[in-house]
Amino acid sequence: MQPKSLLLIDDDLELTELLTEYLSPQEYSIDVAHDGKTGLTMATSAKHFDLILLDVMLPVMDGFEVLKKLRQTDLTPVLMLTAKGDDFDRIFGLEMGADDYLPKPFNPRELSARIKAIVRRIDHLANNQQQLVLSTAELVLNPTNQTLQCNTHPIELTGTEFGILHILMSHCGNLVSKQQLSEQVLGRKLAAFDRSIDMHVSNLRKKIGQYSENEKIKTVRGSGYIFTESLV
Template sequence: MTNKHLLLIDDDTDFTQLLSEYLGPQGYDIDIANDGEEGLSMATSNVHYDLILLDVMLPKLDGFEVLKKLRSSHLTPVLMLTAKGDDYDKILGLEIGADDYLAKPFNHRELSARIKALVRRMAMLPSNSTQQNLKLGDVELSPSTQQVYCAGQLLELTGTEFSVLQLLMINQGKLVSKEDISEKVLGRKLAAFDRSIDMHVSNLRKKLSALSSEEKIKTLRGAGYQYLVATCIP
């Protein structure tokens, strides 16, 4: 089995060395960048990365700037490494397009589990080619191409946003709990006070509402989300 290729962007050289030694035997090839400019250059090069681990506090370009520039051209999954208890960093990272976050200091087993979940989700994408397109009202989702069109215009979605939308559309009219979304999309149980699913859905709403005036995703407070029954488009 071919090793998965990870890019670790962090300016703490002791930390990156320890993490490389920990993850290497688990089947990962690790490339390291110690500042934001170098990290962005590597992330947007011709090298294919299965996942990027991105620290927030970086010299030259901080993690948020790296992520903004990366998302203008690449949808590589990104796991943000944030300061413990800093909700602002977590929320901003998700708004910009991070797939998930983990607060430092963290348990290495937790990091390994997060990496496996995101990499596994991406590895499963080719199986989507056997699934039929979903068309609900003015939204059309293609599993084979990983593209979504709303009112005839292409939506620029991250891989996580695509997976959340796909799950909600498949269950049109039904309640989908945040716990289900977390387990099926992020591959992990929803932790207390975890805002990640809320932010991914919020991002989806903003992008959909920019192209269509119809409400598509309803929040059922304390329960989850529902993709509304679509209005028929002639």
């Protein structure tokens, strides 16, 4: 099996060495950058990365600026490494298009589990390209090439956003809990006060709202979400 290619952008030399030693035997190929500018250059080079691990506090260019510039041209999954207890960093990163976050300090096993969850999602989509296109009067969601159109306008989605919308549309008219979305898309249980799913849904609403005035995702407070339009 071809090793999955990871890009680790972090200025902590000891941590990057530890993670490289820990993850390499798990069939990951790891490239490392120790500042944001170098990391962005590597991330946007010709080399393909399956996942980017991106620290927030970086020299030269911080992690948010790296993510902002990356998302202008690239939808590679990004796992943000944030300061423990800093809710602003987590929410801001998710708003800017990060797929998930992990607060420092963390157990390497927890990081490995997060990476595996994202990789599984990528492989699942790649191996299930014959899934049916999901369409409403305004939306067309195509699992084959992971694209979304709203009233013929193409909308770029991150892998996490695509996964959430696919589940919601597949269960149109029915409540899908935040816990279910977190487990199926992020590969982890939803922790108390975790707003990850809320932020991804908010991003979806903003993107779709550029081309449609009709609210398509209803919030059921304290429970989850319902995709309100019928499939055609």
